[in-house]
Amino acid sequence: MSKVSVDIILCRAGSMNNYAYLLVDEKTGKSAIVDPSEVTPIVKVLEAKGIELDYILNTHHHYDHTDGNIELQKITGAKIVGNKKDAARIPGINIEVEDEFLLGESKAKIIEIEGHTKGHIAFYFEESKDIFTGDVLFSLGCGGMFEGTPEEMCESLEKLSQLPDSVRVYPGHEYTMHCASFALYVDRDNQNLVNYVMEAKEKQQKGLPTIPSTIGKEKKCNPYMRVFDKEFRNKIGVANATSVEAFIGLLNS
Numbered sequence: 087m088s089k090v091s092v093d094i095i096l097c098r099a100g101s102m103n104n105y106a107y108l109l110v111d112e113k114t115g116k117s118a119i120v121d122p123s124e125v126t127p128i129v130k131v132l133e134a135k136g137i138e139l140d141y142i143l144n145t146h147h148h149y150d151h152t153d154g155n156i157e158l159q160k161i162t163g164a165k166i167v168g169n170k171k172d173a174a175r176i177p178g179i180n181i182e183v184e185d186e187f188l189l190g191e192s193k194a195k196i197i198e199i200e201g202h203t204k205g206h207i208a209f210y211f212e213e214s215k216d217i218f219t220g221d222v223l224f225s226l227g228c229g230g231m232f233e234g235t236p237e238e239m240c241e242s243l244e245k246l247s248q249l250p251d252s253v254r255v256y257p258g259h260e261y262t263m264h265c266a267s268f269a270l271y272v273d274r275d276n277q278n279l280v281n282y283v284m285e286a287k288e289k290q291q292k293g294l295p296t297i298p299s300t301i302g303k304e305k306k307c308n309p310y311m312r313v314f315d316k317e318f319r320n321k322i323g324v325a326n327a328t329s330v331e332a333f334i335g336l337l338n339s
């Protein structure tokens with residue numbers, strides 16, 4: 087087995103602030119781009135690093151994650167990879183995945199995380215401890231439920247909360263400071279959260295990404311991941327609620 091290196095590429099800067107990611111398998115040099123929202127910033131990075139792209143990985147079908155698929159494939163010849171269940175909506179898909187995907191010698195587990203869209207997946211590189219969560223888990227927040235129910239979203243977040251705390255989380259957007267307002271509104275005396283927001287603010291002021299986060303940090307700071315903690319449910323006044331009920335309560339507050 088091998089590990090991947092990760093480069094963060096900001097796309098649609100100043101509007102949707104999507105993140106694409108360049109992954110390179112350390113042993114074989116095989117490379118992939120996760121969620122190419124647009125092509126120009128990605129090609130710039132590929133050229134600067136002299137990388138011939140092998141794959142394009144999509145977490146879900148939304149245009150701000152797949153708009154670069156076809157053009158990037160034309161330029162590089164990369165194969166497009168997406169969830170078999172959502173193949174009809176992934177532009178140009180060549181490889182339909184179900185359980186795992188091999189980038190050279192780095193294995194990504196495919197974790198189904200519905201709630202935002204039907205067929206949304208995360209790519210989890212277990213050896214490297216990196217997960218690409220698309221629009222389901224953001225730092226300090228979660229995605230909108232366009233095609234899913236709160237129950238499905240909560241179930242997906244619970245799946246992610248069971249990964250090791252040290253796993254780095256790479257979401258689909260730079261939304262941390264936006265999500266921070268609500269997190270602080272419901273959980274303002276959480277010192278872990280206060281410290282995390284302060285660090286994120288400093289990074290943003292320097293023009294740096296606030297991510298990656300980690301599963302451990304999200305479990306301590308993200309209210310939508312904190313619902314699995316009985317103490318947190320107690321703190322927000324829903325001691326007798328299930329985690330799903332607490333999650334729905336947060337959505338409605």
Ligand SMILES: [Fe+2]
Pocket residue numbers: 146148202221
């Ligand atoms: Fe999306």
